[in-house]
Amino acid sequence: MVDAVDVVIVASAFGMDAVRTHGHLKWARASRQAGAAGFEVRRELFADEADAAPHNLRALGQRIAELGLWSVYSTPASLYTAHGKLDADALRLSIEEALALGARFVKLQLGGFATYANAAVIADHMRCAELRLVVENGQLAQGGSLAQFTGLFDALTREGHAEVLGMTFDIGNWAWCDVAPLEAAAPLAAHVEYIHCKTAVGDGARRFPAAPAADDTQFGAVLDTLPRHVPRGIEFPFDASRIETDAAHYVAWLAAA
Structure with missing residues (x-):
């Protein structure tokens, strides 16, 4: 018998407008009721910038933990600028916010990584942080190419910090960059710590996320x-007419798939 995997529900699965209107906590409760192990908070879905203030993140994180869920903190910020330079300010702010939330993972976009990872600086930022940094393949050519991700992990190894960060492998996002996800899975599998x-x-332009x-x-x-043991996040939209049923069905399915 195959062991079940932790399943995370990404807040946006409940609908972006619904999250902005009712707040993350309502949907964290729905995630718990559906049997999820974790809940992904999306910074871009905060209704107000004040929601990202440390005291508000701490309060949200405490309530999520009280539900028995662990959390992921997702930010649309990129680890590297469009010119390939490490964005240390974006990294620092993302870490601070994720720590306030009490997240297990902080997830950024890759951005414009080119050849030099500046891994020692990343390692310095992560040294005292009790969370894991992961970068996700996005839907744009910059930050979504297979070559960028293989190049990143090669650079981290060359610079002596191979384990400083991992990857969120978004299965659906590869389509936006005309990459077959199976083609990307083999060379990146060793670095994958979370799956969307x-x-x-x-x-x-008329491509949309959908349930498998x-x-x-x-x-x-x-x-x-x-990897079989890493958490799997549901990032496709639930049917609005049967959200609770859909959520519970897909949590159970992905946990065993």
Whole structure:
């Protein structure tokens, strides 16, 4: 029998407007009721910048923990600027906010990484932080290419800090960059610490995230290639007419898939 995996529900799965209107805590409660182990807080879904103030993040984090959930803190900030320089200010702020929340992971976009990771500076920022830094493949060419991610982990190794960060592997996002997710899974699997689970439907600018079909063999093959023990996040939208049922169904399915 295969052991179940921790499943996280990403706040946006409940609908961006719903999260901005009702706040993250309502949907953290729904995630707990659905059987999730974790909940991903999205900074861009805060209704007000004051929601990111340390005391408000601490209060939210405490309430999430009281529900029996652990948390991920996701920010749209990029680790590297468009010119390839480490954005140390964005990293510092993201870490501070994630620590206030009490998150297990802080997730950033990769941004414009080119050749030099500046790994020693990242390691210095993470030295006393009791959380894990992960970078996610995004939907834009910058920060979403396979070559950038293989180059990043090669650079971290060359610079002597191979373990300073890991990867959030977003299965669906590769479609926006015309990369087959299975093609990316093998070379990156060793660095993957969190998986965003979704597929993509449509083409070009009219491409949208969607739930994987139960018989989607490519999706299953990607999961089989990636580490079995890492948490899996639901980042596709639930059906608004049956949110609770959808959430519980997909949590149970992904935990066992």
